[in-house]
Amino acid sequence: MKILLAPDSFKGSLSAALFCDIAQEAILTQLPDAIVHRCPLADGGEGTVDALIANTGGTRVSLSVTGPLGDPVEASYGILGDGATAIIEMASASGLPLVPPPQRNPMHTTSFGTGELIRDALSRGCKQIILGIGGSATHDAGAGALCALGATLLDHNGDPIPAGAEGLLLLNRIDLGELDPRLADARIDIACDVANPLLGENGATAIYASQKGARSEQMEVLESALARFASVACQHCKCAPEFFSLPGSGAAGGLGAGLAVALGATLKPGFKIIADTLKFEARLDREHYDLIITGEGEINYQTLEGKLPVGVARMASPRKIPVIAIVGKIGEGAEQTHAEGITSIHSIVDGVCSLEQAMEQAPELLERCIGQLMRLWNASARRAKTNEE
Known part of the structure; x- marks a missing residue:
């Protein structure tokens, strides 16, 4: 029997790689003759760098960059095994966890550090940049990142x-004449799993600004800032x-739009970028394979919107x-995910417990869940063999 482990991380409790470690041991305990292959995955969010480094034999690069508040922060990104592809998580340089809650204000936060990571990758000879943009603290339409480049x-x-959304209110001209010339020979793919436009009732301000610390009285101003960027970009970025x-143009406070119009970056579903990079199909x-085991923290109706488990299932079906x-x-x-190819869904939580308890006990709960499933699989296989005889 040949089994592929292809999970996402369980945010805050299990990395995709640790999931694979635990699942492999649990499988081999019940099915010693099984062949288990590991492919820890991600969809552009947390864990993407680790997953691609693990799957390609890549390396991690660490450096000091400008954080969302303008102070230096230590950030990192990955260079894949081909030596020519960089995988960057925006959150490493410009993420919300880098801003203490009392200081969260998207009027002032900058994406400059994300641009510095891209610039560093170019300096190391990377010709393709994969940029995951989940978890941002910024609302500057990528202006900071563009300035860094x-x-x-x-x-x-x-x-x-000035930096941040407040600077966009003053924007009159975008000059791309001094862009890093190495960008001309590079491709930037943005892993984006949201469908929000830049502006409007489903745009970056309405849906995400409050999560980044915006107060109700700031919402109209933040919307005006992005509208100003769009207006000026139409004039100067053709x-x-x-x-x-x-x-997706509203992703990460409009960074998706900014990098697309100024750098020609493409917005793609995160799982598709990762799967294509790893030649998953x-x-x-x-x-x-006889069986694929995937997983993530929660599966629900939103999983149908290109989340990793459904992405895996659609390729397996x-x-x-x-x-x-x-x-x-x-x-x-x-x-609803059954119609997309997921055969069965199993929660590792098998009793009443708090979220904190479930996260703390996740490794033990996962091991037990996989073990029970493999016992069932083994029993079913033995019975099928007996019936054939």
């Missing part, structure tokens, strides 16, 4: 605008206004490979 954003007097209505065709999803919580609408 050589762009100049100017006010009516020809002076550089894009149509309709561009800012595209799904080719692996399924080559290895002929035409190949007739059963997929078991192991999760922390089975949420509302989880049953």
Whole structure:
């Protein structure tokens, strides 16, 4: 029997790699003759760098960059085994956890450090940048990142605008003439799993600004800041206004839009970027797995929107490979994922406990859940063999 472990992380409790460690041991305890392959995955959010480094034999690069409040922070990114592809999580340099709750204010936070990570990757010869943009603290339409890469954003007097959304209110011109020339030979793929446009009732301000510390009286101003960026970008970056209505342009406080219009970056579903990079479908065709075990912290109706377990299942389904999803919580609408190829869903939580307890005990709970499933699988296989005889 050949089994593929292809999980996402359980945020805050289990990395995808640790999931694989625990699951492999539990499987081999019950099925000693099983062949277990490990492929820790991610969809562009937390754990993406670790997953791609692990799968490609890559390396991690650490450096000091400008944090969201303008102070130095220690950040890191990965260079894959090919030596030419960088995987960057925006949160490492410009993430919300880097801002103490009392200081969270998207009027002032900057994405400059994210641009510094991209610049460093270019300096190391990377020709492809994969950028995961979940967990941002910023609302500057990527202005900070663009400045770090050589762009100049100017006010009516020809002076550089201040950092953050407050600077966008003063924006009059975007000058790309001094962009890092190495960008011309590089491809930037943004792993984006949200469909929000830049502006409007489903835009970056309305949906995400409050999570970054915005107060109710700031919402109109923050929306005006992004609208100003869009207006000026249409003049100086040769894009149509309709561009800012595209799904994903509002991701990470508009960074998706900013990097797309100024650098030609592409917005793609995170899991698709990761799966393509790892040649995941080719692996399924080559290895002929009998079972795939995937998982994440919670599975629900939102999982249908390109989240990792459904992404795995959609690739496995035409190949007739059963997929078991192991999760922390089975949420509302989880049953809808069966139509996408997930054979069965199992929660590691088998009794009444708090979220804190479940997260703390996650390794033990996962081991027990996998062990019980493998006992059932083994018993079913033995019975099928007896019936054949």
